[in-house]
Amino acid sequence: IADQSDSKLLKLMEELHYADVTEIVHELGQDEGTYLIKLLDSNKTSDVIAELDEDVREKILENLSDKEIADELQELDTDDAADIIGELPEERQEEVIAQIEDEEHAAEIVELLRYDEDTAGGLMAKELVQVNENWNVLKCVKEMRAQAEEVTRVHSIYVVDDQNRLKGRLSLKDLLTTSTRADIKDVYIPKVDYVKVHDKAEEVAKVMSKYDLEAIPVVDELGRLVGRITIDDIVDVIKEEAEKDYQLAAGITQEVDAEDSILDLTRARLPWLFLGLMGGVGAAAIMGGFEEILENYAILFFFTPLIAAMAGNVGVQSSAIIVQGLANDDVKGSIADRLVKEMLLAMLNGAILGIVLFFFTWIWQDDHLSALAISISLFVVIIVAGIIGTFIPLFLDKRGIDPAIATGPFITTSNDIFGILIYFWIAKLILNI
Amino acid sequence: IADQSDSKLLKLMEELHYADVTEIVHELGQDEGTYLIKLLDSNKTSDVIAELDEDVREKILENLSDKEIADELQELDTDDAADIIGELPEERQEEVIAQIEDEEHAAEIVELLRYDEDTAGGLMAKELVQVNENWNVLKCVKEMRAQAEEVTRVHSIYVVDDQNRLKGRLSLKDLLTTSTRADIKDVYIPKVDYVKVHDKAEEVAKVMSKYDLEAIPVVDELGRLVGRITIDDIVDVIKEEAEKDYQLAAGITQEVDAEDSILDLTRARLPWLFLGLMGGVGAAAIMGGFEEILENYAILFFFTPLIAAMAGNVGVQSSAIIVQGLANDDVKGSIADRLVKEMLLAMLNGAILGIVLFFFTWIWQDDHLSALAISISLFVVIIVAGIIGTFIPLFLDKRGIDPAIATGPFITTSNDIFGILIYFWIAKLILNI
Incomplete structure (x- = not known):
């Protein structure tokens, strides 16, 4: 499309909303994107630049002179201008600000740069009536x-x-x-x-x-x-907040998206996977400690993935409900009340699932004692997992830490280890080994 | 607080914003809440009723007469009024509408009731200039x-x-x-x-x-x-959408919150737990099929929770990124491109984690062949899990199904089973059993 007829391109772009032009620039990439931005008048391109993803914008701004950037900022509201300047390397910030012609506008931007991005000051614009x-x-x-x-x-x-x-x-x-x-x-x-x-x-x-x-x-x-x-700035805050929580729950640390590089994605994903690996190694070590019962009760070992999975699932469910409740300010009552409620809930779920598992295992292995041991262990594991899943986010929140980090791999891993430990311990008790 | 002095209470409430009164009604519960609403003038209470949670509102409206409800609706914008009427039992809807004095308002509400809640028609209001x-x-x-x-x-x-x-x-x-x-x-x-x-x-x-x-x-x-x-209606849509996705990822089906009854919470959580149980039983059955290698290679069984956990974690990570990318419309390229990228990513993660696990297992058990078998299996399992996690949401999306259901327990469970199957299969191959 590009590189052909500038005037034709210009005409086409003029018809489009800046948000659509932004999408086009995203698809074109750095070089052609810069070309297009230089071609258009700064009235529209300033909005385009403000809408671009941070990483794409960084690359395009590298190709523009201080003066060109200053002209774009001139057209923008102070909040967007301050956000863009805040992303530039520090040496460049001053140079660009010095090039802004409207001194009042420049002074307002400098004022906004003082505030932390995540505060009202960082979100606000100076433009008002x-x-x-x-x-x-x-x-x-x-x-x-x-x-x-x-x-x-x-x-x-x-x-x-x-x-x-x-x-x-x-x-x-x-x-x-x-x-x-x-x-x-x-x-x-x-x-x-x-x-x-x-x-x-x-x-x-x-x-x-x-x-x-x-x-x-x-x-x-x-x-x-x-x-x-x-x-509109708040809509962005709400969306980012939701994405962050969602990614934390899925075990992704930094804000990444599907289009980021493999290296960035690895950096965001590997830490949680590593945590999971440690959990698995811990579980393996625990099972190694119970090796002596392997000969007579091999069946116990077959159900360890089930126990680990259920402990993880229940933990994630409980913590997700608490995390969401905390975010919406609708968690009422004391921690103790919450824990009692979750315990009752887990007992109900655990009883239903335990009974199903009992009959399955009994029919499969024709050994009602093993079946009983496995089912009762599952019942207890579900209760403990529910309590851990409820307690950790409430505890973190009380301490002023974002409870969202407690969901996902963190809960899953700790519940895996606790679950398997409890499982073997109870099974040994019931089977009298 | 309540039941003492009506006039004092009235004065206090008049000072408050309706959103704050709504919170108070939520805390008072059905009976006192209804009392308070009857006490206040309908100018404020109509907004309070519109802001209430659906289940609380249902109970309070039961205590109001058709005429009282109609008066409240009279004060509301057509979109909120239509939402409230839509929640009433069908017989009651007509009676309440018949009681609305302003016929134009009533006609507009009836028109809005025709539209599906999840469409533009269901969100819009008739009030405009x-x-x-x-x-x-x-x-x-x-x-x-x-x-x-x-x-x-x-x-x-x-x-x-x-x-x-x-x-x-x-x-x-x-x-x-x-x-x-x-x-x-x-x-x-x-x-x-x-x-x-x-x-x-x-x-x-x-x-x-x-x-x-x-x-x-x-x-x-x-x-x-x-x-x-x-x-403001769109902010609600965005929030609900985010909550729904978050809950699906955490394995919760219906929209529930921490304050719902144990029965409601069980209904929302049990289906996914049941799915997890089935997955665990499947995994146990697979392991039962490999029972003959238990004697010489018990260590393989110790690592099944690790394999299951890693397969689940990688699957959730991959699918979460795709689901979020689809929601933001920024997944580009074909399904094949995506899968290749995810494979490269999984190979990198898998290689790093596999090497760590190899050294750990080697040192622990002093058996480099088993260690090699377990590590290579982990490597392959991570790749397969990543591919499944990427493919399923893309596939569902192409078929017009909400890809968000693919995250959480669904991916976890299927990856558990695949993971353990692949694990034993590859381990057998390497160990020449």
Whole structure:
């Protein structure tokens, strides 16, 4: 497609939304992608650059001059511009910022760079519409027109006092239906949800989705309005959060996707596999310790994968429910209550599965004592696995550690080892070996 | 707290946001919750009812009369009202609808009830601001004021022709900065993203988050504007989608949470555990078939939990990456390309893990042939597990089945069985038994 007729290409691209152009750049790769971006005007390409995956963007920015990058950033909202600059090598950051013509824009970007990526400050943009409580509606509308030029989408209009402290908000709807002579002081809504600049991104997401907000103002320690966060950034936070938890549950550490290199994927996957290997070696060592019963009760060894699998599955189920409950803030009651409930649940599941396994093993091996030993062990293992799966994430959460790391291979591996140990121990007891 | 002083309680509740009142109702439970809802005015309680969890809402609505429910619905946007009515038993639906005083509102709710919950039609609300292309800005502003009364939040103003077909949109910002005498025809933006009424909810979520939209119009088969979907509903769709995938990966079938009853939780968890049991029994049967080598090579049996665990872990990792890639539409290339990549990746991981296991087993048992057999088997098992984990979700996706069901217990169980079969087969080959 590319390299043929620039004007034809240009025309085609102009028709497309920037998100579609972004997809095209992703497919073209570094060289042709850069070519395309240089070809288009910076109005659209700045959005394209903001939408690109981090690794692709890094490569394309390497091919652009400081000045070219600065021009692109000029077109972007401060939050996106700050994100992009934050990814550049440090020496380059200063050079690019120095090239931004609009000094106010540059100063705002520098301010945003100060905040941690995972906080409200890291998510917010400086672009917002604010009015002083002492203005009247007419002045307000005038000022808003000027400010609105800069702001892509107007959500709420924030009302501040002379010290720039957030006082309340005005809706566009109200403004449409109020006399132009009224004072803002008399018409604004003094109740407004806000977040503090150092609040965690996750917290912001919770507040915004709980109250169904489309934008939320951000204030500093003194209550002064410093920025605003829009729902589209929060949608990204929610998605990333969900992907991270999902990957942790599947035993993948870093954020990777199907298109990453084999080396990156190995780095993300190998640590958990290594943990699994250690667990398996541990299980093998335990079984080695019970070698003396192998001769008479070989059947016990045939069921070790079953015991390990069930211990792992029950553990993952229990921990997943807890992890999700914690994320949604709907885990109530004490840890003890939780453990009792999980124990009852595991007893019910364990009893059903134990009975099924008993009859199967009895029919297969015609040895009801072995069958009983295996089934009762399964019953106990399921209960212990459920308790471990419930306790670990609750414990981690109490200690301030992300409970999501407890799901997946971590639980599976520890439950494998515990499961097999308990299994042989109980079986020996019942069989009187 | 409750049952003391109604007026004090009322005052307290009035200060709170409906989302906070919802949390309080959740904690109070059915009886006191109903009491509280009857106490408050329907302006706030309608939002509370809309926010409640489905099971709590069901119980509270049982305690309200048809008329009371109808009054609550009157206050709600059509989409929320339709969702609530849709949950009522069928006989009751008609009675409640008949009690809604505003006939237009009732008609709109009935229309929305026709659509499947998981489609754009099921998500959309009828409340929107629309203007005719033949009006001028002044008339437009006047009409908008009237319409805006009904609409909680104005996003875009949709422009339609005389046949109510969607032509484009107007932003409030443009309206603020345009002369009142201009014709809408000359100022509206003819490019507008929209979805069709039967599009899937997931698709709508993709479009809205790709293009960073805060609201999207919904059109019917003839291109006529029938409703609009706002981003807050989409945030819910994204969250539910993520929770569903997470639970499937963890082996939980229905949507349950930590607060559900033990019976509900068992119903959601037992099927997958049963699958795991079958897998374990299968593995035991396979091992029973290799009983003759038990005497000389007992060590092979000690490593079956390790082999099963590694096969399961690798399978879950591979499938999770594919499932996530499919959900984000960024899996490129053919199935064959994917499988080759996964094979290379699995070979790298398998080689590293195999070498580690070889040295461990050699040192432990001082039998390099067994150690070699176990390690090479592990290597092959990892490759096969990776391929199965990659292939199954891609295959399901091609067939139009949600690939997320392939992660978790499904992959784990099938990989357990395959893994152990391959393991003994290769070990026998190497050890020349």
